[in-house]
Amino acid sequence: MSNTQPFTVGLVQMKCATTPEGGPLTPDPSPQGRGGKLPEDNLAKAEARIEEAARAGADIICLPELFKSHYFCQRTDPAVFDLAEPIPGPTTERFQELAKKLGKVIVASLFERRTSGVYHNTAVVLDADGAFLGVYRKMHIPDDPLYYEKYYFTPGDLGFKTFDTRFGRIGVLVCWDQWFPEGARLTALQGAQVLFYPTAIGWHPREKAEFGTAQHNAWELIQRSHALANGVYVASVNRLGHEGPADAGLQFWGASFVSDPFGGLVAKASHDKEEILLARCDPARIEDVRRNWPFLRDRRIDAYGSLTKRWLSE
Numbered sequence: 001m002s003n004t005q006p007f008t009v010g011l012v013q014m015k016c017a018t019t020p021e022g023g024p025l026t027p028d029p030s031p032q033g034r035g036g037k038l039p040e041d042n043l044a045k046a047e048a049r050i051e052e053a054a055r056a057g058a059d060i061i062c063l064p065e066l067f068k069s070h071y072f073c074q075r076t077d078p079a080v081f082d083l084a085e086p087i088p089g090p091t092t093e094r095f096q097e098l099a100k101k102l103g104k105v106i107v108a109s110l111f112e113r114r115t116s117g118v119y120h121n122t123a124v125v126l127d128a129d130g131a132f133l134g135v136y137r138k139m140h141i142p143d144d145p146l147y148y149e150k151y152y153f154t155p156g157d158l159g160f161k162t163f164d165t166r167f168g169r170i171g172v173l174v175c176w177d178q179w180f181p182e183g184a185r186l187t188a189l190q191g192a193q194v195l196f197y198p199t200a201i202g203w204h205p206r207e208k209a210e211f212g213t214a215q216h217n218a219w220e221l222i223q224r225s226h227a228l229a230n231g232v233y234v235a236s237v238n239r240l241g242h243e244g245p246a247d248a249g250l251q252f253w254g255a256s257f258v259s260d261p262f263g264g265l266v267a268k269a270s271h272d273k274e275e276i277l278l279a280r281c282d283p284a285r286i287e288d289v290r291r292n293w294p295f296l297r298d299r300r301i302d303a304y305g306s307l308t309k310r311w312l313s314e
Contacts, residue, residue, distance in 0.1 A: 004283050007167035009194060010058025011237035011277040012049040013256040013269045017041045018070035018243050039068045039083065043091065046108075047098055053276045054102040059128075059167040062107040064239045064256075065175050065200040066121065069111075071243050074146045074250060081152070084113035088132055092124055100130030105165045107172055109198040112137070114154075121153045123174055123198055128166040136161050138174040139183060146204065146250055149176070162190040168283070175199045178223050178236065182307065188230035189296075194281055195226060197236040202252035205242075216253055228263035231290040233281045235259075240274060261289040 017038045046063050053061045066072075068091070072080045085091060091110060099106045105128050112122035112135070121138035137156030141149045160183055162171045171192030177183045178197045187195055201219060203212050220236075227234040239252040257268040258279035267279040290296060306312055 003168045003193075005167075006280055006282040006284075007059040008057050008278055008280050009196075009233075009235050009258060010053035010056065010061040011235055011256045011258070011269070011279075012046065012053060012061065012063050012067075013237060013240055013254050013273075013275045013277060014045065014049055014064065014067065015241035015274055016064075016067055016070060016239060016243070017045070038070070042068045043094070047094070049276065050098060050104070050106060051102065053278070054104045056276055056278055058104065058276070058278055060105040060107065060165060060170065060194070060196075062196045062198060062235060062237050063109060064237050065109045065198040066111060067109060067198075067239070071200050071239065071250065071252075073149045073152060074244055076148050076151045081113075081119060084111045084119050087112045087122055087124060087135055092126070092132060095124070096126050096130040096132060099126040099128060103128050105167060105170075107170075107196055107198065109174060111152075118154050119152055120156060121149065121174055122156075123172045123196075125163040125165070125170070125172060133163045133165065134161065136172045136174070138177060140176045140180055142176045146244075160186040160190070162187060162192045168193045168281070170194045170196060172196045172198070175201060178219070178226075181226060181229065184226035184230055184234075188226075188232050192232055193283055193286060194233040194235055195230075197223065197234070199236055199238040199256075200252060201238060202250040205248065205251050208251065212253075216255060220255070220257065223257075224259045224263040224265070227259040227261055228293075229295060231261045231286055231293065231295065233258060233260060233266075233279075233286075235279065237277070240272070261286045262293070 106126045112120040123136045125133040139156040143150040171187035235258045237256045240254040242251045254271045258266040269275045269277045
């Protein structure tokens with residue numbers, strides 16, 4: 001059952017340590033290895049940021065997508081699969097201990113090794129007592145320049161899910177999922193009070209001057225529309241900083257934000273600074289918006305069967 005008391009979400013907008021050349025990372029810790037220490041560095045940094053968010057009053061704390069390493073999907077390299085880990089596993093165990101110590105909910109995005117040849121882009125949800133509440137496996141997998149995720153990730157097979165935490169019922173989707181209203185709707189219909197979107201999105205530096213503003217505005221607009229259409233809070237947390245060659249790669253644009261159930265911005269981070277973004281979420285606001293804008297009441301659930309088809313005009 002959804003909680004009725006207000007709670008605070010904390011989004012950890014952070015840079016992720018990479019190799020000097022921005023290349024892919026492996027777990028090899030030797031001097032000849034390609035940055036094997038960096039996943040541990042990023043994990044320790046994330047733990048410190050989670051503790052900072054908890055001290056600032058956050059109840060539910062969310063990290064950006066694939067925070068433990070460089071955004072390795074900029075290239076295809078079989079060696080990168082060595083970065084994947086089992087879930088539950090060492091990272092989830094560390095975060096469970098941290099969640100229990102702090103009395104806070106943690107949402108973390110990990111590269112999951114399910115079995116040899118089957119890997120997922122997976123978010124885990126850990127309750128405030130350290131309990132492992134479950135996983136969400138990214139459903140929509142992109143394949144665009146410098147976002148070669150189809151090479152690494154099997155599409156999620158668990159559907160859209162919600163998790164009852166100590167502070168409220170939440171849904172978790174991941175990055176490319178944010179562009180699809182169907183995922184937001186199906187998660188909201190399960191009673192989610194907040195939709196969390198761990199994210200890794202940025203500009204191609206050579207395109208930023210011409211297209212950058214429009215791309216960022218579209219990204220924010222589509223997610224705020226999910227909040228409005230469903231009467232829920234939306235919390236999107238992005239990576240920050242340039243990763244890859246200096247004249248290419250990706251410049252992650254930060255700008256993490258929280259939208260209220262009417263699509264209004266509650267809080268927004270910068271494009272260029274690491275931040276802990278805090279936002280108060282009040283279930284009473286959900287109730288008020290849905291009473292006055294009853295989109296869920298007026299849905300024609302008898303008329304939407306064709307949404308399961310790819311295209312209708314043929």
